[in-house]
Amino acid sequence: MRTGTPARPRSAASAAAPKGGKKTGKRASGYNPLAPDRIAEILKRLDQMYPEVTCALTHSSAWELLVATILSAQSTDANVNRVTPELFRKYPTVQAFAALTPEQLQPDVRSTGFFRNKSKSVVGAAKKIVADFGGRVPDDMEKLLSLPGVARKTANVVLGTWFKKAEGVVVDTHVHRISRRLELTTNNDPQKIEQDLMRVIPREKWILFSHQIIWHGRKLCIARKPKCVDCSLENLCHAADKTWSTVEMHKNAKA
Ligand code: SF4
Numbered sequence: 001m002r003t004g005t006p007a008r009p010r011s012a013a014s015a016a017a018p019k020g021g022k023k024t025g026k027r028a029s030g031y032n033p034l035a036p037d038r039i040a041e042i043l044k045r046l047d048q049m050y051p052e053v054t055c056a057l058t059h060s061s062a063w064e065l066l067v068a069t070i071l072s073a074q075s076t077d078a079n080v081n082r083v084t085p086e087l088f089r090k091y092p093t094v095q096a097f098a099a100l101t102p103e104q105l106q107p108d109v110r111s112t113g114f115f116r117n118k119s120k121s122v123v124g125a126a127k128k129i130v131a132d133f134g135g136r137v138p139d140d141m142e143k144l145l146s147l148p149g150v151a152r153k154t155a156n157v158v159l160g161t162w163f164k165k166a167e168g169v170v171v172d173t174h175v176h177r178i179s180r181r182l183e184l185t186t187n188n189d190p191q192k193i194e195q196d197l198m199r200v201i202p203r204e205k206w207i208l209f210s211h212q213i214i215w216h217g218r219k220l221c222i223a224r225k226p227k228c229v230d231c232s233l234e235n236l237c238h239a240a241d242k243t244w245s246t247v248e249m250h251k252n253a254k255a
Helices: 012-016 036-049 062-071 077-090 094-098 102-112 115-132 141-145 152-162 173-181 190-200 203-219
Strands: none
Touching (some): 036 203, 062 115, 062 152, 077 102, 173 190
16 A cells, blocks of 8 residues: 655745734633643644545555664655665565564664664564564554563554554654644653644544644754644644744744
């Protein structure tokens, strides 16, 4: 399965919003960033901006997605996608990976960074999947978390994208940053952010919401200089580090 062609973000805000600079000021009394109406509006606009997005890591099986996700830590999806086609040609099955030592895998994944740890995780996961799960990637959170190098982010990617099971919300660097900017959480710890998001985002939206926010983080809400003037969430967003705003900015709403 080749995943996701990103929808081109629409830039309604740039046309609709008045010219203006940053505004700061008192928070409107009664403002609740978690109000159901606000959350629903954010989700509606994300649907409009990114109607059919999914995971950008190239994969054709749960195992390939698991490997690609492990390799994507501290790397870009594009970088991982440059490595994995040849990697999966060379080692076409989970059993082929299980037969390796981490050292044998290292040269093949070197360009994704942190290659020693990643090799250890991939080979360790392959060995455990072969030994304990009949060579099949489990579709169960607890079992996935028992694999070396697999934490909730990776498990959520595999469960959501491949198995279509909403067990949690993927919290990567983009979801982390944007959830804080949008005041959906005040936490910094990914597990706590995930719990906060699971409380306010309806479960049927968990999988799509993560994909949409990840695309939003790549296209517009980038780390250093978000393109707020082109963002359809602009008048719902009070982030302290906005580059352009028609609404008051909240000093704690930042990445
Ligand atoms: S910080 Fe800017 S780009 Fe990011 S969500 Fe807010 S308005 Fe949009």
